[in-house]
Amino acid sequence: SNISITRGTLSNWMIKSANLLTPLVKLMEAEIHNYDIAYADETPLQVLKEKDRLPTQKSYMWLFIGGPPDKRAFVYQYHATRSHQIPFDFFADFKGWLHADCYKAYVVLGQLEHIKHVACWAHARRYFVDVAKACKKEGLAHQVVKLVGKLYHLERELKDKEDTPEVILMRREQEAKPVLAQIKALLDDAQFKVPPKSPLGTAVFYCLNHWDALNIYLQDGRLEIDNNKSERSIKPFVIGRKNWLFHGNDIGAQAGSVLFSLIETCKQHKVDVFSWLKHVLANIHRAETIEQLEKLLPYNIDPALLSD
Numbered sequence: 001s002n003i004s005i006t007r008g009t010l011s012n013w014m015i016k017s018a019n020l021l022t023p024l025v026k027l028m029e030a031e032i033h034n035y036d037i038a039y040a041d042e043t044p045l046q047v048l049k050e051k052d053r054l055p056t057q058k059s060y061m062w063l064f065i066g067g068p069p070d071k072r073a074f075v076y077q078y079h080a081t082r083s084h085q086i087p088f089d090f091f092a093d094f095k096g097w098l099h100a101d102c103y104k105a106y107v108v109l110g111q112l113e114h115i116k117h118v119a120c121w122a123h124a125r126r127y128f129v130d131v132a133k134a135c136k137k138e139g140l141a142h143q144v145v146k147l148v149g150k151l152y153h154l155e156r157e158l159k160d161k162e163d164t165p166e167v168i169l170m171r172r173e174q175e176a177k178p179v180l181a182q183i184k185a186l187l188d189d190a191q192f193k194v195p196p197k198s199p200l201g202t203a204v205f206y207c208l209n210h211w212d213a214l215n216i217y218l219q220d221g222r223l224e225i226d227n228n229k230s231e232r233s234i235k236p237f238v239i240g241r242k243n244w245l246f247h248g249n250d251i252g253a254q255a256g257s258v259l260f261s262l263i264e265t266c267k268q269h270k271v272d273v274f275s276w277l278k279h280v281l282a283n284i285h286r287a288e289t290i291e292q293l294e295k296l297l298p299y300n301i302d303p304a305l306l307s308d
């Protein structure tokens with residue numbers, strides 16, 4: 001039967017579903033806080049009707065990832081701004097390594113006693129790639145790109161072999177450290193010869209300013225050379241944004257962040273999203289304790305419950 005359902009009704013269903021599922025996202029946040037490796041990223045978003053703000057003002061969807069690999073949680077949060085306070089509040093109870101780009105909020109977080117900022121080599125490399133593309137003549141940018149290529153070659157090899165964190169730590173010490181020393185020598189030499197405001201100067205000083213954070217991945221075999229995990233995971237949201245263009249209001253954006261959190265966490269753990277949502281929305285009202293709620297999380301759900 002063809003039933004016509006208004007967009008308003010559909011939107012209300014989404015908002016009410018998100019409200020029901022919010023306690024699960026809170027448990028996922030706790031999972032991130034209780035593990036010692038996390039990831040963060042953020043992307044702009046347009047919200048048309050928001051109190052005391054113009055429709056053209058940028059809002060942001062933030063993404064925080066963490067928890068042990070078998071309970072990896074993806075938490076999206078909608079905020080009206082890109083304020084430093086947002087990651088500061090989120091990571092207030094977190095102790096460990098934070099993979100993120102060098103947006104100042106993450107750099108400042110890394111100066112706190114309980115957080116080490118793991119900077120992203122993909123970002124650093126991009127600056128040099130842009131210069132190398134624009135400059136046909138082989139020069140410093142090409143040299144740095146080749147050396148960073150060696151670092152990535154090692155990472156691919158370690159990943160393909162599925163080496164243990166102990167082996168990864170040892171091989172990075174033996175093979176990545178000398179390459180990083182070569183890069184540093186080139187940058188140290190260039191800083192006195194390159195105009196700081198030129199594209200090459202920007203690339204050089206970006207690396208030098210964040211050098212310690214770019215080397216932190218050597219300290220633990222579980223760490224990664226870049227922040228591509230969260231960049232990849234913010235992509236579904238970015239692609240979705242191209243389709244819907246904007247959120248009508250902040251209530252819809254908040255609901256979207258809850259649903260995105262659970263959908264992406266299902267995908268990470270190869271849980272069928274539709275089956276999971278159907279089961280959880282039908283059963284969440286029966287969960288009266290935290291333990292019962294935890295059993296509904298995508299990485300804890302009993303697969304037999306979803307096979308109907």
